[in-house]
Amino acid sequence: MDFLNSLVLGFQVCIQPSNLFLAFMGCVIGTLVGVLPGIGPVAAISLLLPASYHINPVGALIMLAGIYYGAMYGGSTTSILVNIPGEAASVVTCLDGYEMAKKGRAGPALGIAAFGSFIGGTGSLIGLMFLAPPLAEMALKFGPPEYTTLMILGLTILTFLVKGSMLKGLMMAVFGIFISTIGIDLVSGVGRFSLGRIELLDGIGLVPVVMGLFGLSEVFLNIEKTISSTEILKSEIKGYLPNKEDWRKSYKPILRGTFLGFFLGVLPGGGSVLASFASYAIEKRVSKHPEKFGTGMIEGVAGPETANNAATGGNFIPLLTLGIPCNAVMAILLGAMMIHGLQPGPTLIHEHPDVFWGVIVSMYIGNGMLLILNLPLIPMWVQVLKVPYGLFFPLVLLFCLIGAYSLASSTFDILIMNVFGIIGYLMKKTGYEGPPLVLGLVLGNILENTLRQSLILSDGSFLIFFNRPIAATFIWVTIALLVFPILPWFKKRRPAIGVEPGD
Numbered sequence: 001m002d003f004l005n006s007l008v009l010g011f012q013v014c015i016q017p018s019n020l021f022l023a024f025m026g027c028v029i030g031t032l033v034g035v036l037p038g039i040g041p042v043a044a045i046s047l048l049l050p051a052s053y054h055i056n057p058v059g060a061l062i063m064l065a066g067i068y069y070g071a072m073y074g075g076s077t078t079s080i081l082v083n084i085p086g087e088a089a090s091v092v093t094c095l096d097g098y099e100m101a102k103k104g105r106a107g108p109a110l111g112i113a114a115f116g117s118f119i120g121g122t123g124s125l126i127g128l129m130f131l132a133p134p135l136a137e138m139a140l141k142f143g144p145p146e147y148t149t150l151m152i153l154g155l156t157i158l159t160f161l162v163k164g165s166m167l168k169g170l171m172m173a174v175f176g177i178f179i180s181t182i183g184i185d186l187v188s189g190v191g192r193f194s195l196g197r198i199e200l201l202d203g204i205g206l207v208p209v210v211m212g213l214f215g216l217s218e219v220f221l222n223i224e225k226t227i228s229s230t231e232i233l234k235s236e237i238k239g240y241l242p243n244k245e246d247w248r249k250s251y252k253p254i255l256r257g258t259f260l261g262f263f264l265g266v267l268p269g270g271g272s273v274l275a276s277f278a279s280y281a282i283e284k285r286v287s288k289h290p291e292k293f294g295t296g297m298i299e300g301v302a303g304p305e306t307a308n309n310a311a312t313g314g315n316f317i318p319l320l321t322l323g324i325p326c327n328a329v330m331a332i333l334l335g336a337m338m339i340h341g342l343q344p345g346p347t348l349i350h351e352h353p354d355v356f357w358g359v360i361v362s363m364y365i366g367n368g369m370l371l372i373l374n375l376p377l378i379p380m381w382v383q384v385l386k387v388p389y390g391l392f393f394p395l396v397l398l399f400c401l402i403g404a405y406s407l408a409s410s411t412f413d414i415l416i417m418n419v420f421g422i423i424g425y426l427m428k429k430t431g432y433e434g435p436p437l438v439l440g441l442v443l444g445n446i447l448e449n450t451l452r453q454s455l456i457l458s459d460g461s462f463l464i465f466f467n468r469p470i471a472a473t474f475i476w477v478t479i480a481l482l483v484f485p486i487l488p489w490f491k492k493r494r495p496a497i498g499v500e501p502g503d
Helices: 002-014 017-035 040-052 057-081 093-102 106-139 144-160 166-180 198-202 206-223 244-266 271-286 299-322 328-339 353-374 378-385 389-406 411-430 434-457 469-496
Strands: none
Touching (some): 002 017, 017 040, 017 353, 040 328, 057 093, 057 106, 093 299, 106 299, 166 434, 206 389, 244 271, 244 299, 411 434
């Protein structure tokens, strides 16, 4: 009965006209972000964070979440029509989607991508509804030591799963934690690392940092690239509804993609990209004709597109139940929730049930909106793709500047954004990644406070992290993750010890 009452509460929140409008806007903006190559949900959410300041917390999260899963929908359009993934999770869709388009089957490819996305997104939300509350109940047993070690584990896992060097990921996480210490210490009241600037006594805000790291840096990177609009499919797109044969080939990949995407999305660092690649690999392995993959197999579109949307629902479980983001988008959403005075974690369901269930139900409604909107709007998205990038990216730059200034009508925030835009550009050019830095910035103050509370409870003894079972488990898992990557190097070095040249 409590479950049904919670669902009713969620629908009561979502059917408010303002929240329905925000869900609609999030879906449309997210689809546009997915369609346009080179933007992505991280940059889009970063750019729109200032706008969410003037919206109620539930509405802001509904809109930002809509941008995230809307981008997963939109990414398939450019992959199929232009052979350019609008979003990283849609890279695999290019392999068979574009080949289907060249054979005159762009309509069924776009149709099965839309239906698969809807089924995967809806299935993952059902899993989110049933798994999140019991996980939150279990997490209520956590005290300061458990939270401290959990945050250390979250930082370690995210750095462990970055695309490049784990050492670089750890360096970025530490850099993010350092940035979070800038400003007045809440315990002692002493200013730290402010360099004599009054503006820094309040600390460095999340919004200018993420707008610079992901928004400005994307503009700088894409200025270097040339994306031609002449490659857009010229033939008429028709017949969006897949036929019986298409459904016969696709229903199993869609079911497999739903389960795979959801459970990979729950894992920290899993996310939509891993889910789509894993789904494509599985479909190719179980197929009776694996050699035909890459030539226009509809299974190669249905599985990955379902999986990347299913992963979005799974991503919300560690964020909402433990307060630990599993990727860059969730890290920014964590920051957005904290900006609105919400503390993600096990207490969220009890203290703010309207927020928790409102966001979940809004994702149901949003998935339905996307299914209805996606196919009829494809001709419009094709026209959007023809907008010269020389006109588009200056507009993004303008939005960044306006957004940073609107936070506190301060030119100092623009300076911070520009600095981190240059830092983000250099990081991407040299193989450093932004998500660990953002996560370190978001979690730094909480980590510092829970660490202090833990040491007060133990009279300064670090043994408290090993004497409590849950905290000890998190610590040993963290140590294992840090040690395992070193073992292959150690084994290679070990035979060389004591061996003389020429032996």
